[in-house]
Amino acid sequence: MGPIRMARASGWGEGLLRPMPVAGGAILVVVVLAVAAFLPAYQTELVTQMLIYAIFAMSLDLLVGYTGLPSLGHSAYFGLAAYATALLALKLALPFWLAAALGLACAVIGAFLFNLLALRTARAYYLMITLALSQVLWSLAVSWTDVTGGDNGLPGIARPVLGIRLDGAGVWLVFVALVFAVSTLVMWTLVRSPFGYALRGIRENEERMKALGYDVWRYKLLVSMVAAFFAGVAGILFLSLNSFVGPQALSIALSAQVLLMVLVGAAGTLFGSIFGAVAFVLLQNVVSSWTERWLFVVGAVYVLFALFAPAGALVWVRERLRSSRGRSR
Amino acid sequence: MSFWIVNTLNGLSLAMVLFVLSAGLTLVFGLMQIINMAHGSFYLLGGYIALSVIQASGSFIAGLVTACVAVMLLGAGIQRLMLQRLHKQELPQSLLTLGLLFIIADVAFWLWGGNAQLVPKPAMLEGAMTILGVGYPVYRVAIIGMGLFVAVLLWLLLERTRVGALVRAGMDDEEMVRAMGINIPLIFTGMFAFGAGLAALGGVLGGPLLGMFPGADFEVALLAFVVVTVGGLGSVRGAFLGSLLVGLVDNFGAAWFPQFSLFTVIVPMVIVLAIRPTGLAGRA
Amino acid sequence: MRSLRSLALAVVLTTCTTCASFAQTSAQPPIKIGILTELSGPLGPSGAGQRDGFLLFLKKNGNRLGGRAVETIIEDTGNDPQTTITKAKKLAESDHVDLLMGPLSSANGAAVRNYLIAQKLPTLLEATVDEIGDGKYIFRTSFSGNADSYLQGYLPGKAGFRKAIVVAPNFNAGQTGADYFERGFVAAGGKVVQRILPRLGTPDYGSVVGQFSAEADVGIIFMAGGDAIRFVKAFADYGKKLPLYGFTATVDETLLPAQGKAALGFTGAGFYFSTIDSPVNRQFVADYQAAYKQNPAWFSAGGYIAAQAIDAALMRTGGKVDDREAMVTALRSVRLVTPAGNFAFDENHNPIQPRYVMQVREVNGVIRPVILGVIPEFKPVAEPPTLPAGLVLPR
The missing domain is CATH 3.40.50.2300 (Response regulator)
Structure with a gap:
């Protein structure tokens, strides 16, 4: 038993992470209900943002952490889904749910088309071409004012109706938490499926996977489309959160932010991204209320993480836990 | 005719600023596989330091030298104290340099204020001269000259000196150079500092044209990343080609289709990478 | 020993002053004014000027507007529309500000306008894009683009x-x-x-x-x-x-x-240059120079005017801010002499100056x-x- 467990833990640490979904799920339910019931609107808003960003960051982790595809253009799918949904709902007056479904389809098709180009490249070139492709969309959003509203964005998308109106901050949070739970479960199942292990194989040694007969390109394309789907889910939730989408939903800044969430949390662990998202929202909103020099503080936090927890917070915690357990034995 | 001359010269002067800036980025990547997100910050610091020194001393050369030396020292410190610990770990390196980008941006905002400023030109390079019958600013011609000078210098350094041979060997096979008893960490520190110094030089040379303001770091870093990717990461020759391509396409693009100038930098890169996934001069 | 005694004395004194000020504030708590503008990035200096102009008037007025003590809560939009909305929610629903001085950037102003209107939060901003105004809760102290x-x-x-x-x-x-x-x-x-x-x-x-x-x-x-x-x-x-x-x-x-x-x-x-030759402006430039070691620009004047407008409106309402409709009506009818000259709002709440x-x-x-x-x-x-x-x- 011992050695097997060791091997698993030293592999990618699912050994320790296994109880997490259960515990994490329970904690989430309690937190969400408490927040929805007791906290004022602003705190509710922050928790909602954390959950949305967590979906977004986990979707990027599928690429960065599991497949070894360092994307710096992940905002493309977040923004594409949000813009498509907003435009369909506003200009064609489609019902929200239909617009959202088509918005997600746009993100997935966008990922398919973009990756026909992007997957020709690897590593740093992949990073740059994903950045460039997302910049093309951003540039369209900024300059094609008649359609996109340009810099001023598209306001006025009402929150959807689902039996009851999802208007109130508390109700909305519960809805977002549900979407979050389902998304997490789907992504978690995915990375633990044979498909997920194949992705890790590609990350570790692409040539060997090819030799073993895997169609590496097809795996990469498929995971990119899945990642785009969940990025799109996050984009549409964010659109509804503020009834607003603007070019920053397609920006490099957002792509860099979500990459930071993944890296801070621990790439390749899925749940690390949740931590990264929580930390990001806190840093972004709380530190900037404390000090005018918040950018400095945020930067310093990233530097400290890079130096002292280079593999990310979750891995750092796991190593501490393991070493303390080792000592107590 | 004058349209072609002016736009070509404009393209070349921008290209040479971009080349000086991106040469450091590409060398650092080639040797250490570091994607330095804070490269634009070195550019910004270089420009700002030069600005302050020139204002205090009145000498452009003093500003240029101080800026390059100061930023080189900073680069050496960052490599020695931080990046060295993360050797070959690409993701934490990105995290670190992104963090540095925020920190330096904020410190620069704090020290130099947020108003856009220009690095003063050296007095002897003010005014215009006549090239092929067309009036053209002297300073821009000087930039083209400086860029070519740096290019030749880099070529000599890499191809004709012992240090250059070591760097090239280190790019090809780090382990072998290490096995030969060469002090690789020292070469790494030196190269990172050198790259930072080149970025600062880019800031000093480009400062009189492009100006220094919050966000300039990000703006030029994006251009530099496009240049080195188009050219082929790790290749100085590629950075030179990439700079020419980006400089000329951006200028002629702005002249012919100004309303599409948001796309004139990005779309050529997508096209180049679609055809040649490792850039113009990149190794597969 | 002596130092100990003086320390004790100091503690007592401070406590007393705290008590006194507490008594005073509990009689009438300060008005909360949120300042939400661009304080970092390329627009950082402009937003800082807007804030400083506002704070200058406040300081000159002994930290009071319309006779009421004022507490300011300052937030940075980060020049990001999404952050602007989040920060507006914080100011409105967590800090419960009574009034807001809003952003300078049109993109941020456009993003946050619907929320501010839904909150019925009287806002004075400098963003110049016309569509931001609603002729009701949103006032502009700069100019219409x-x-x-x-x-x-x-x-x-x-x-x-x-x-x-x-x-x-x-x-x-x-x-x-x-x-x-x-x-x-x-x-x-x-x-x-x-x-x-x-x-x-x-x-x-x-x-x-x-x-x-x-x-x-x-x-x-x-x-x-x-x-x-x-x-x-x-x-x-x-x-x-x-x-x-x-x-x-x-x-x-x-x-x-x-x-x-x-x-x-x-x-x-x-609408504003530091070289405007009027007594009010000469004084404004001198005060601004003394406080911030630089000349005011149009965005600083806009911040100063916002504070002046709130001051004048509170005079009319007798220092009451709870009734938002009355506050808006009071703001709409202010007539000011500002560093930029004679000032009034038109029916769309754009400035006539x-x-x-x-x-x-x-x-x-x-x-x-x-x-x-x-x-x-x-x-x-x-x-x-x-x-x-x-x-x-x-x-």
């Missing part, structure tokens, strides 16, 4: 120019600005022969200047920040082939030290805006304004 762009186009037309090149950056405000330049210029008898919309952040405006049509006799320009410096410098590098008119942010007083002689000759109209026609000139070795004439009461609508008699527009 459309009307001012129209004016910048109208002036060169009245100066006798007939063929214009319009240059503006390719985003919302730039595109609309270019449209209204053209309307104003056409209304004054001119024709736009070339319209160039380069991207914001164009590194080299040489290629833009290089393609200027030879048949044009004037350029009408909309630029700001780093782009303004680059453009003005590139334009001078190629020998200033045309007279330039346009949006005065292009040669903003904060940019003139960098632009230097390259900016000379640029003509335009704006003077426009100063200026040209950048060198006076005693200092390059600065020189005021050529005043439009005493400029209505913020895009229609031909009445220019002052005797105004000689530069050719």
